[in-house]
Amino acid sequence: MAEDKTPRVAWGFTGSGHFLPECLALVERLPAVDLFLSRAAAEVLQVYGYPVRDLQARFRVFRDSAASAPPVGLFYEGRYDLVVVAPATSNSVAKMVCGISDTLVTNIYAQAGKCRIPSLVFACDASPELVTEAPGGPVPVYPRPIDLRNTEALAGLAYTEVVLGPDALARALSPRLLPPARCDAAPSQAGS
């Protein structure tokens, strides 16, 4: 069967649990999406009860297992027309701001920019005080000034839109989202 050439969303997960279930719920509503995990993301997904093998049963999942990030070649083949990084850790945001691309997720962000493909980033460090859902329950977090400066700086970069919460993320993705009720009817995406 011919390969589906419809542009897809490349969704990068970093090692953050901030609104992780909400982000996964949006992934479920995208008709054409592949997942890219940082090494920390694979660990944190497991901690929050989303083992990578379960995601692999339903999505094409790229893990951070090679130094040169071979999957980024797909960006040069026109496979993706949007990168989403959600949720984005302080670490990944700092790297993206500095032009560092030494993880799979920071690499897809960098390569997308070099291909003039837009990126949508949900930065965890949205305000000086926030509450996040840790595995054991809600905890307060106080992002440092440098974290907040990085979030602001990222928003000023080319081909980059930064959102600061799951509702804004859903609004930014709304033209692509299937209605929640239709999710079960979506075609299988594994192995595409």
Ligand SMILES: Cc1cc2nc3c(=O)[nH]c(=O)nc-3n(C[C@H](O)[C@H](O)[C@H](O)COP(=O)(O)O)c2cc1C
């Ligand atoms: C359970 C768990 C939850 C975490 N949540 C966050 C988070 O919300 N924000 C953050 O910046 N780092 C968080 N971290 C720390 C990151 O995973 C760590 O900084 C990691 O090096 C990030 O790597 P990455 O940016 O390549 O994914 C969390 C770690 C654990 C173990």
